[in-house]
Amino acid sequence: MGKSKKSKEATPSVKKQFREKITFQLSTSLAELKGLIGEKKFNARIKKASRLFSSGIRKKDVLNSHGVKQITARKKVAEETALIKES
Numbered sequence: 001m002g003k004s005k006k007s008k009e010a011t012p013s014v015k016k017q018f019r020e021k022i023t024f025q026l027s028t029s030l031a032e033l034k035g036l037i038g039e040k041k042f043n044a045r046i047k048k049a050s051r052l053f054s055s056g057i058r059k060k061d062v063l064n065s066h067g068v069k070q071i072t073a074r075k076k077v078a079e080e081t082a083l084i085k086e087s
Contacts, residue, residue, distance in 0.1 A: 015057050022050040 012020075026046050027034075034042045 015054055018057055019050045019054045022053050023047065026050065 023046055026049060027042075030042075030046070037045075
């Protein structure tokens with residue numbers, strides 16, 4: 001029995017999307033170095049730098065980048081202390 005493959009276009013992960021954005025921005029901003037060190041070395045260094053920058057990125061970090069999780073936790077604590085003070 002053969003395994004059936006689902007023809008579903010997979011979207012790249014958040015980390016890969018972030019890495020692609022970093023690679024694009026670094027390559028456009030450091031275009032002058034491409035002529036100095038060569039295209040192959042330049043692309044290798046840009047790739048390595050984008051990996052280093054995106055190494056700590058996780059999906060939860062990206063979704064909660066504005067501290068949404070911390071704010072909701074503080075609200076819960078504030079509500080609990082208000083209930084304790086009322087009683």
